[in-house]
Amino acid sequence: MLRRLCAALVAAILLASLAACSTEPERSVGPAPSAGASSSAPTSGSSASTSGAASPTPSAAGVLGDPSEPVSLAALAQRRLDGGGLRIGREVLGSARHRQYEVSYRSGGLRVTGRLAVPNGAGPFPAVVLAHGYIEPSIYVNGQGMTRERAWLADRGFVVLHADYRGHADSAPDPSGGTDLRLGYTEDVLNAVLALRSWSGPVDDDRVALVGRSMGGGIVYNALITHPGLVRAGVVFAPVSSLAAENFDQFNRPDLDTVGVGAAIVRRHGAPEDNPRLWRGVSARPYFAAITEPVLIHHGKADDTCPPRWSRATARAMRAAGVEVALREYEGEGHAFGPQFDRSMQVTLRFLRSRL
Template sequence: MHKEYDGGRLRLGTEVYTTATQRQYEVTYQGGGLTISGRLAVPEGAGPFPAIVLAHGYIDPAVYVNGQGMTREREWFADHGYVALHVDYRNHAGSDDTAIGEADLRMGYAEDVINAVLALRAWAGPVDDERIALGGRSMGGGVVYNALVAQPGLVDAGVVWAPVSSDAVDSYNRWIANDPGRQDIVRAIDRLHGLPKDNPEFWDGISARTYFDQVTEPVMIHHGTSDDTCPIRWSRETARLMRAAGVDVDLEVYEGEEHAFGPQFFASMERALRFLRQHVR
């Protein structure tokens, strides 16, 4: 919350995808002393266009490739008149690596997303600087929550699909604590911060829900009732706590929909577009 952010120097790289309605490029930008890579989709036309910064869900950084994770959303938004900047995050694809890795509990990913917004604003391309939103899926939904509480007023709205819990302990218990393949991360977290049972104050301090009273932007949450990766009870509780804190939040529930959103994906995107047209203006 107290950091000074310096995102900028967005540079277009190779054009990697072209249709009658959009062009997509590999990109890099600078922020916090790091080079962060991503994928940028730009609608055809003069603009200026509203924009959305996309935060993807968890993919092992060892296998992740540029632009992976929210391909459908990026293309869909560009087809509907939004510049869409998909952030790879630090330690992913062409981004710089950091020594701490995942032991920073994804705080660094939120920094990368915040700097992406600033980089878009500083870019000379066809972006309407006053109309920018955040979007995230799964882990990226938690990244969006963190960005909203850390920098209220940065964007106009946030929209998330199948997000993780707004309580950092839930995510730690679900994916790290009991995974035999991630005990090196457990040890690093213990060494740097203490585990939840030993240092609850720290874990409250990195949980977005602790600061929902800071959020000034409207939020839309999409979640399926058959999600066995991120249970819908997490989003129900997040929405309840947001409302209690005065946040304008809309929880859209999809009966029978699973984590990845299949049959109701386009319905969720249409709802998201209506939401953004109402608030990103």
């Protein structure tokens, strides 16, 4: 009986705190909540970023080295994060166990949009930031790319923030035009973590993880390397290679004779064979020793978009660097994880619950 009374008291205090925070003057970058926002939507909170999370830890700085090249993981580790100003827009989706909202937040001085899923109840809940895979920015829409994962995790008690990235949906344009080798997207994911923590909603700040798919898997690697200790764990599905040159050869080199982003990257940076120092500096694999969190990798053995040998090489390199890593491979599964999606998510759920 005493335990139930204590739980009820904690819930009441949390709800009162959320109500109080909803009346604070808004100091963040971003639009006012949409007119169609549900009256039951979570409130927006303070825009202040988590202190101390914006600068690299000694382990990251020591491993990454000289940040003088602005397009590098070393430079990203030195960049001040400004994530905050999470603004709740209209309710767009939900289930019997959670609600989803269009949101925006601040990242690198830009307005970045996303989709937030919040479980029913007072919380506080563990949280996950999702990093989606590549979708042509001109056709991408809000929350696209990891809709299954967002709903699945929210139904099981996680607050889930899906970052659209700069240049996607209603986010501000990408200042690099796509030529910064995904470092801006990584910054947006890192700032999404800070935006969740500065929000007055039911998030347990000490229990946050990153989950990425395909290109988003590489973004998760970058985030764990440049800001170790920011989250508690990382999970990736069908990730790209941890060597930037292999990704270039697979996805960008074929379009060098067109006006695509591959040609723009070469004009700005040179191909990997022309500028190996820069391409090493944006590759995760040489810097795995900076990672302090456990990593779970899922990969289908029939994946012909991101070959499973990439994840095998990544897992070997992580183990050699002292990272706690588990690689799960799925017989007959392709890049999109269709038949074995639920199985892979059950593995993910056990991993997250054990680490968070």
